[in-house]
Amino acid sequence: MKHELLTDMYEFSMANGYYQTLPHDKQARFDVFYRKAPDDGSFVISAGLMQVIDEVKNWHFSTDDIAYLRSLNHFSDDFLFYLTAAHNRCSIKAIPEGTPVFPQEPILSISGPLIDVQLLETLILNIINHQSLIATKAWQITSVTGGRPVMEFGARRAQGPDAAIYGARAAIIGGCSSTSNVLAAKLFNLPAVGTMAHAWIESFPDELTAFRAWAKIYPDNAALLVDTYDVVNSGVPNAIKVFKELRAAGHEPVGIRIDSGDIAQLATKARKMMDEAGFTNAKITASNALDAHIIKSLLDEGAPLDNFGIGERLITSSSSPVLSGVYKMSALENDGKWVPKIKISNSREKITLPGNKQVYRLYDKHDPQHAVADVIALADEQIGTEIAAINADVHVTWNKVILTDFIAKPLLKQVLTLGKAAPIETDTFAIQHFAQTELAQLPAAAKRLLNPDRFPVYLTKRLADLQQKLVDEAQK
Numbered sequence: 396m397k398h399e400l401l402t403d404m405y406e407f408s409m410a411n412g413y414y415q416t417l418p419h420d421k422q423a424r425f426d427v428f429y430r431k432a433p434d435d436g437s438f439v440i441s442a443g444l445m446q447v448i449d450e451v452k453n454w455h456f457s458t459d460d461i462a463y464l465r466s467l468n469h470f471s472d473d474f475l476f477y478l479t480a481a482h483n484r485c486s487i488k489a490i491p492e493g494t495p496v497f498p499q500e501p502i503l504s505i506s507g508p509l510i511d512v513q514l515l516e517t518l519i520l521n522i523i524n525h526q527s528l529i530a531t532k533a534w535q536i537t538s539v540t541g542g543r544p545v546m547e548f549g550a551r552r553a554q555g556p557d558a559a560i561y562g563a564r565a566a567i568i569g570g571c572s573s574t575s576n577v578l579a580a581k582l583f584n585l586p587a588v589g590t591m592a593h594a595w596i597e598s599f600p601d602e603l604t605a606f607r608a609w610a611k612i613y614p615d616n617a618a619l620l621v622d623t624y625d626v627v628n629s630g631v632p633n634a635i636k637v638f639k640e641l642r643a644a645g646h647e648p649v650g651i652r653i654d655s656g657d658i659a660q661l662a663t664k665a666r667k668m669m670d671e672a673g674f675t676n677a678k679i680t681a682s683n684a685l686d687a688h689i690i691k692s693l694l695d696e697g698a699p700l701d702n703f704g705i706g707e708r709l710i711t712s713s714s715s716p717v718l719s720g721v722y723k724m725s726a727l728e729n730d731g732k733w734v735p736k737i738k739i740s741n742s743r744e745k746i747t748l749p750g751n752k753q754v755y756r757l758y759d760k761h762d763p764q765h766a767v768a769d770v771i772a773l774a775d776e777q778i779g780t781e782i783a784a785i786n787a788d789v790h791v792t793w794n795k796v797i798l799t800d801f802i803a804k805p806l807l808k809q810v811l812t813l814g815k816a817a818p819i820e821t822d823t824f825a826i827q828h829f830a831q832t833e834l835a836q837l838p839a840a841a842k843r844l845l846n847p848d849r850f851p852v853y854l855t856k857r858l859a860d861l862q863q864k865l866v867d868e869a870q871k
């Protein structure tokens with residue numbers, strides 16, 4: 396579906412107003428960033444850039460869109476005529492998908508005609524906020540499984556089809572290994588996986604007949620759902636009977652899925668029964684409203700689980716269902732010159748960062764696999780061997796530092812220039828691998844699920860001074 400009209404009415408009202416009052420080609424820059432990570436975490440995994448580029452590259456109002464806008468009797472004809480030509484006039488620099496990003500850091504910075512970039516706010520935030528939220532949630536979950544695969548099972552519980560499709564992609568970026576969502580698997584070249592539902596078992600006269608029927612059709616993919624009637628007294632014994640028949644016919648069974656009850660106790664009993672029957676390689680998959688905390692508790696209890704299938708709490712990020720990323724103007728062009736812009740707030744932490752910026756990740760010069768801090772700088776600043784910086788966290792008391800002994804890596808990359816896209820990584824598993832490499836470089840304390848340490852993020856002195864100057868000017 397085309398998404399040009401997926402924007403808030405006030406964006407159109409402003410765009411029409413800009414058209415009536417300002418030069419039509421007036422350029423503006425907006426930054427996307429967030430202030431608070433979900434679940435009181437310390438970072439967010441950026442995701443959604445591929446879709447944003449696609450949307451912005453192909454952003455073009457159809458005759459039908461214009462006719463609808465005209466029917467609202469709210470916009471001038473010349474503005475609507477102008478909109479018909481709105482196409483390929485924006486440029487974007489962005490932090491690659493899969494990068495852990497911290498509060499205040501521009502994840503994406505878009506420049507172009509004020510009218511265009513204003514109209515794009517809602518769609519860009521919708522995409523980045525959703526996919527980054529789910530990628531981050533998937534990271535939380537997969538970070539506690541000790542490498543055991545997590546299948547994304549959430550399509551039925553996602554808030555609508557798009558949330559299921561792009562949520563599945565984001566879940567893979569965050570660390571899931573596969574999805575049950577066939578459309579997402581097709582679109583993003585992901586493994587489409589699954590077991591069976593209780594309906595399969597209920598469709599046969601008894602459980603054993605149901606298992607046998609399945610094993611006959613899928614002899615090499617027999618993952619049997621054992622909790623329809625009674626896991627210990629019926630499900631597992633019946634599964635073992637069918638496993639024996641499969642093995643006699645030269646096939647190795649995959650295992651079982653437990654979807655209710657006390658998963659730790661049931662899995663422990665099932666493991667013992669399968670081992671005693673000689674099926675030590677048969678895997679146990681757990682599902683049923685799982686999340687990172689339940690999985691951690693199950694594994695701490697010693698539950699012998701091999702795989703997880705996770706739906707609702709992953710695809711909706713139900714424990715923390717909103718990422719409040721924002722889109723703020725950082726510069727406006729005036730007579731051909733860029734003028735930095737700021738939004739002031741009573742709360743110091745909500746004052747925006749003006750100007751065209753770059754984000755650097757600093758690595759320990761003597762241990763370059765370890766990221767030690769991020770620095771937000773003005774884009775035209777030279778980063779030498781020393782940086783005079785101020786902590787971006789306004790609550791830090793001793794906030795002035797001189798950073799030394801680092802290797803600096805710029806994070807924002809040019810990905811779209813006047814509608815022309817530069818190559819970016821689009822393979823979902825390559826993005827997942829990139830995310831894991833980047834995450835491995837962060838301090839362990841910043842990755843705790845409970846009360847993580849804040850990763851230090853600094854502003855260069857020049858950027859902090861510019862911000863202060865604009866605050867002072869606004870207060871005059």
Ligand SMILES: Nc1ncnc2c1ncn2[C@@H]1O[C@H](COP(=O)(O)OP(=O)(O)OP(=O)(O)O)[C@@H](O)[C@H]1O
Nearest residue numbers: 654655656657658659660682683684685689692693
């Ligand atoms: N050993 C365990 N430790 C912690 N949490 C568990 C354990 N076993 C299961 N759970 C979780 O407890 C919750 C139990 O959910 P629920 O009350 O729906 O029970 P149920 O037995 O699965 O019921 P139903 O048959 O209706 O699905 C689920 O989120 C499940 O993942």
Ligand SMILES: O=P(O)(O)OC[C@H]1O[C@H](OP(=O)(O)OP(=O)(O)O)[C@H](O)[C@@H]1O
Nearest residue numbers: 548592593654682683684685705706707
């Ligand atoms: O609990 P989630 O993390 O969302 O995981 C997906 C759930 O969806 C299925 O249950 P459902 O009751 O929808 O169907 P079923 O009984 O047919 O399996 C499945 O059995 C899981 O329990």
Ligand SMILES: O=C(O)c1cccnc1
Nearest residue numbers: 548575588589590591704
């Ligand atoms: O394949 C499965 O087991 C599955 C898929 C979606 C939801 N619940 C389970």
